[in-house]
Amino acid sequence: SKFSVVNSKVSTGSYKRQVYEVPSGKQLVDQAVIDRITWATWTSVLGDEVIGIWSRHAEKADVNCACVSHSGINLVTGDDFGMVKLFDFPCPEKFVRTCFCILTTKSTVDIMVLYCFSRSRMMEIPPTLNL
Secondary structure (H helix, E strand, C coil): CCEHHHEEEEECCCCCEEEEECCCCCEECCHHHHHCCECCCCCCCCCHHHHHHCCCCCCCCCEEEEEECCCCCEEEEEECCCEEEEEECCCCCCCCCCCEEEECCCCCCCCEEEECCCCCCEEEECHHHCC
């Protein structure tokens, strides 16, 4: 199987997941090849592996970010409602319940979440940092 160091996954504004070879930039379109890739990191809100992060009434733009833990067993998301949610990963079933949910802000702002290199902490990055 391929390892993600040689591939890059992007999510487009039209909510399509596209995979490219690095450094050639050639788009991979063979789903069998894409399915064999073992990703070193996961930050996409798109894909069969994360269908469960979308609530029954969510719109496409409601979930802003996702990050899988280094162990590959948890997924944290951030959304337009200031919620940070923790899921088991993968979560391929629709409308799964979160393992943990916390309201981080009262306003509707984009937030970004990621796991720290220590692998034991998760952090929220407010949009004002302009990362």
